[in-house]
Amino acid sequence: MNPIEVKDLNFSYDQHLDVVKDVSFTVERGSYTTLIGHNGSGKSTIAKLIIGLLEKEQGSILIDGEELNNETVESIRRKIGIVFQNPDNQFIGATVRDDIAFGLENHQVDPKDMDAIIEKYAGEVGMIEYMNHEPTRLSGGQKQRVAIAGILAMKPEILILDEATSMLDPEGKEDINSLVKQLHKENNMTILSITHDVEEVMKSDHVIVMYEGRIVKDGVPSKMMLNEQELVRLKLDAPYSVKLSNELSKLGIKLKNAGNMEGMVDELCQLLLKK
Amino acid sequence: MNNIALGRYLPLDSIVHKMDPRYKLVAMLVLMIAIFFPSGYIGYAIIGSFVLFSLLLAKLNIKMILRAMKPMLFMLVFLTFVNTLVLRTGYVLIDLFGFKVYSDAIFQTLYITIRLLLMIMVTTILTASTKPLDLTLAIEDLFSPLKRFGFPAHEIAMMISIALRFIPTLIDETNRIMKAQASRGVDLKEGTFKEKIMAILSLIVPLFVSSFQRAEELADAMEARGYIPSAKRTRYKQLKHTMKDWVMMFCVICVLGSVIWISL
Amino acid sequence: MPIAFEKVNYIYAPKTPFQYEALKCIDLAIELNKITAIIGPTGSGKSTLVQHLNALLVPTDGTVYILDRELSSNQKNKDLKSLRQRVGLVFQFPEYQLFEETILKDVMFGPLNFKMSEEDARQKSMTALTMVGLDESFYERSPLDISGGQKRRVAIAGILAINPDVLVLDEPTAGLDPQGAKSMMELFVELNRKYKKTILIVTHDMDHVLNYCDNVVVMKKGEVITHQQVNDFFFKGESVKEIEMALPQRLRVVEALREKGFKLDSKISDIKELANAIKKEISHE
Numbered sequence: 001m002n003p004i005e006v007k008d009l010n011f012s013y014d015q016h017l018d019v020v021k022d023v024s025f026t027v028e029r030g031s032y033t034t035l036i037g038h039n040g041s042g043k044s045t046i047a048k049l050i051i052g053l054l055e056k057e058q059g060s061i062l063i064d065g066e067e068l069n070n071e072t073v074e075s076i077r078r079k080i081g082i083v084f085q086n087p088d089n090q091f092i093g094a095t096v097r098d099d100i101a102f103g104l105e106n107h108q109v110d111p112k113d114m115d116a117i118i119e120k121y122a123g124e125v126g127m128i129e130y131m132n133h134e135p136t137r138l139s140g141g142q143k144q145r146v147a148i149a150g151i152l153a154m155k156p157e158i159l160i161l162d163e164a165t166s167m168l169d170p171e172g173k174e175d176i177n178s179l180v181k182q183l184h185k186e187n188n189m190t191i192l193s194i195t196h197d198v199e200e201v202m203k204s205d206h207v208i209v210m211y212e213g214r215i216v217k218d219g220v221p222s223k224m225m226l227n228e229q230e231l232v233r234l235k236l237d238a239p240y241s242v243k244l245s246n247e248l249s250k251l252g253i254k255l256k257n258a259g260n261m262e263g264m265v266d267e268l269c270q271l272l273l274k275k
Numbered sequence: 276m277n278n279i280a281l282g283r284y285l286p287l288d289s290i291v292h293k294m295d296p297r298y299k300l301v302a303m304l305v306l307m308i309a310i311f312f313p314s315g316y317i318g319y320a321i322i323g324s325f326v327l328f329s330l331l332l333a334k335l336n337i338k339m340i341l342r343a344m345k346p347m348l349f350m351l352v353f354l355t356f357v358n359t360l361v362l363r364t365g366y367v368l369i370d371l372f373g374f375k376v377y378s379d380a381i382f383q384t385l386y387i388t389i390r391l392l393l394m395i396m397v398t399t400i401l402t403a404s405t406k407p408l409d410l411t412l413a414i415e416d417l418f419s420p421l422k423r424f425g426f427p428a429h430e431i432a433m434m435i436s437i438a439l440r441f442i443p444t445l446i447d448e449t450n451r452i453m454k455a456q457a458s459r460g461v462d463l464k465e466g467t468f469k470e471k472i473m474a475i476l477s478l479i480v481p482l483f484v485s486s487f488q489r490a491e492e493l494a495d496a497m498e499a500r501g502y503i504p505s506a507k508r509t510r511y512k513q514l515k516h517t518m519k520d521w522v523m524m525f526c527v528i529c530v531l532g533s534v535i536w537i538s539l
Numbered sequence: 540m541p542i543a544f545e546k547v548n549y550i551y552a553p554k555t556p557f558q559y560e561a562l563k564c565i566d567l568a569i570e571l572n573k574i575t576a577i578i579g580p581t582g583s584g585k586s587t588l589v590q591h592l593n594a595l596l597v598p599t600d601g602t603v604y605i606l607d608r609e610l611s612s613n614q615k616n617k618d619l620k621s622l623r624q625r626v627g628l629v630f631q632f633p634e635y636q637l638f639e640e641t642i643l644k645d646v647m648f649g650p651l652n653f654k655m656s657e658e659d660a661r662q663k664s665m666t667a668l669t670m671v672g673l674d675e676s677f678y679e680r681s682p683l684d685i686s687g688g689q690k691r692r693v694a695i696a697g698i699l700a701i702n703p704d705v706l707v708l709d710e711p712t713a714g715l716d717p718q719g720a721k722s723m724m725e726l727f728v729e730l731n732r733k734y735k736k737t738i739l740i741v742t743h744d745m746d747h748v749l750n751y752c753d754n755v756v757v758m759k760k761g762e763v764i765t766h767q768q769v770n771d772f773f774f775k776g777e778s779v780k781e782i783e784m785a786l787p788q789r790l791r792v793v794e795a796l797r798e799k800g801f802k803l804d805s806k807i808s809d810i811k812e813l814a815n816a817i818k819k820e821i822s823h824e
Contacts, residue, residue, distance in 0.1 A: 038716055038718070039686060039687070039688050039716050039719070040686055048495070051499050053495050053498060053499065074501070074503075077498075077499060077500075077501055078501065080499075082499050084492060084495070084496055086492055088444060088489075089488075089489050089492035089493050089496065090492065090493070090496035091440075092437065092440070092493065092496065092497060093440070094408055094436065094439065094440050097511075098511065098512075101511035102497075102500060102502070103500045103501060104509075104511065105508045105509050105510055105511055106500055106501035106502050106503070106506075106508055107501055108507060108508055108509050109509060110509065111509050111510060111511055111513055114511050134440075134443070135440070135444070136443045136444060136447070139581060150500065151500075154500075154501075166714050167713070167714055169580075169581050169743050170743050170784065170785060171580065171581065196716045196717065198717070235716070235718055236716075236717070236718075237717030237718065237721075240788045240789075240792070240810075243810055244792065244810060244813065244814060247810055247811055247813070247814035248814045248817065248818065250814070251814055251815065251818045252818070253817070253818060253821065261792065261795070262795075265792070265795045265796055265799060266799070268796060268799075268801075268817060268821070269796070269799040269800055269801070271821050272799075272800055272801060272820060272821055273800070448635075451630065451635075452635065452636060454590070454595050454630065455630050455633060455635075455636040456636060457595060457623070458593055458595065458623055458627065458628040458629075458630070458698070459623075459636070459648060459649040459652060459697060459698070459701070460620060460623060460624065460649055460652025460653045460701070461652060462620050462652075470652075473648070476638060477636075477638050477648065480638035481635050481636055481637065481638050484635070484638070484683060485635050
């Protein structure tokens with residue numbers, strides 16, 4: 001049973017660009033899946049559909065084998081944590097403590113138990129010294145860490161990141177990326193990251209590429225992201241390693257590891273030493 | 276803005292600061308009622324001494340209160356003037372070149388002044404010693420019995436606490452918008468009437484638009500975290516009363532009781 | 540007619556418990572008709588610095604020279620509005636400043652505020668919209684009804700229509716997708732090369748600094764750490780390593796290759812030259 005299974009999904013706003021057409025994909029348990037596409041390709045819409053914030057017009061969404069509908073949406077939301085793009089607009093509590101408590105309150109956790117849970121998860125995301133801070137005293141990256149702590153406290157199996165780092169500075173991005181990586185490895189969470197960062201895609205297990213509402217690619221990044229011209233047509237940037245290997249191949253050097261910068265560097269060094 | 280003590284929370288360390296906000300809120304209402312009974316000098320002396328005592332306990336000083344009274348000064352002078360002209364009962368207090376000032380006029384004005392002063396003192400003690408969020412919790416708790424009759428106590432409390440959380444954020448945003456529009460030549464000091472309207476619109480419209488978007492995103496985030504307004508939920512912050520709160524309540528009720536007794 | 544900071548200090552909320560010294564004794568001269576990047580970690584004072592350029596902020600101490608004006612705390616700084624016509628400042632996420640009924644009207648707002656005639660303002664606005672890649676079909680649409688990236692472009696057009704000599708942009712590509720970011724940077728290069736505008740860009744993107752900018756100013760904790768030409772900064776001396784910021788991709792690859800035995804000591808200005816240099820070394824060995 002896969003954590004997320006989407007079949008023939010269709011959705012449109014009234015007169016908007018974002019539309020989702022005949023989208024089908026599967027996210028495997030414990031994988032780090034990236035969903036990439038140009039602005040307006042429908043990728044954020046998919047996140048909202050999966051968590052039931054938007055209602056699909058056609059198709060089915062299965063979370064852990066359970067069909068998403070009006071009756072099941074509440075219980076399905078317990079299994080999925082979602083971090084949105086704007087750090088301020090998902091910070092509800094007056095302080096870090098209060099914000100983490102919000103989810104616990106919704107799930108009727110006993111107030112007596114809350115302090116321990118809050119401290120545990122604030123610690124896991126590295127925000128223990130900031131427990132009583134108001135959001136105005138926190139950076140974007142710190143606020144996103146708090147969002148993740150609030151989610152972890154509910155112990156979901158699936159974590160969806162909806163462009164969660166696009167409003168952060170490089171330090172904040174690095175912060176969140178390493179935290180998510182850690183959660184993926186240590187807690188074995190299933191991660192679905194909606195992004196436009198092509199380098200992040202190259203580090204993931206599985207990539208889904210969207211273009212104008214449809215899925216155009218679905219597979220392993222090192223195989224899917226190699227054609228620079230195609231990526232440009234899809235309004236995406238090619239990974240640097242791919243661009244470089246294309247230039248090298250024009251000069252007669254054909255590499256095997258085109259999708260992986262480290263692999264490429266090693267291969268080039270081998271070539272250097274051979275001659 | 277920094278000088279207005281009225282309505283602002285002051286993070287001091289006093290007994291009153293630590294009291295249960297529910298009790299403080301109810302006490303304030305009881306005292307307000309007491310202030311409106313016509314209990315004469317003795318009555319106001321009783322109320323006054325209790326209030327002064329609370330003020331000192333809360334580590335506030337009278338200067339602050341007097342400063343808060345300043346805006347009313349003009350009104351009070353005007354009132355004195357009107358009363359002197361209109362109320363011509365009682366005995367003659369002053370005789371100025373044939374113009375007589377009667378006692379009732381002065382005493383009425385004095386009454387109003389004292390009532391005003393006491394009201395300001397009481398509300399200031401409450402707001403200065405209680406964090407806005409704690410007041411919200413108190414309101415939620417006090418109104419929750421009304422949930423049975425459909426009164427949305429929790430929802431109102433949630434709205435107030437979110438509003439409070441976002442006030443600093445909105446202030447920051449307003450500043451940013453003002454700067455952005457200033458960079459486009461907006462100058463609130465000069466310009467024709469039409470230009471000034473446009474200038475104000477250039478501040479208000481973006482603020483509204485972003486607030487609506489913010490509200491939508493916030494609602495999505497809350498829903499995604501399992502929030503259902505009408506559903507049962509627990510609350511992290513629990514208010515706890517102590518003996519001190521009971522004692523204070525008792526004193527306040529005594530004040531009200533004696534004031535009513537005197538008035539009859 | 541320089542742009543210079545002379546011993547500038549800026550203190551937020553002086554004499555209150557929230558007092559904070561954002562700029563400490565800044566001495567800086569910005570070269571005209573060039574593209575200068577301003578980089579540094581969050582909180583280093585970049586935003587505070589640039590807000591002095593159009594007199595949104597006035598120094599607590601010291602003097603700021605902008606074109607033919609002098610700003611300092613001991614003067615009565617009057618008529619700041621005329622300065623703002625010559626130094627256009629675009630804030631981060633400028634989408635939120637849009638408010639007019641139509642896109643064209645919104646872009647015309649700035650020029651009209653600076654007392655341009657309606658016809659002139661309209662012409663300049665249409666030109667500005669063309670420059671940012673929005674055609675006539677956008678003129679009558681509501682600015683609130685378009686995508687985030689398009690809103691960004693409308694906001695920038697709103698400042699371009701004022702036709703400032705100096706353009707200051709605070710993270711203009713933040714949150715844009717890679718292609719959007721690329722066309723934005725190319726627009727700035729065009730504005731500089733073709734229209735001779737002096738451009739200052741606050742940015743976190745080192746690739747943009749390397750690929751599009753002439754000079755770079757590095758800030759940290761309210762001070763200017765270094766101010767150099769971009770090529771000197773990246774290729775000569777040690778300043779880059781002290782900065783603790785991620786290198787542009789091209790340089791990271793060069794570093795990685797050098798660690799494993801490559802020399803790559805020729806000047807490498809773009810990816811083609813990198814490929815050539817790699818090929819050369821592999822073929823000659």
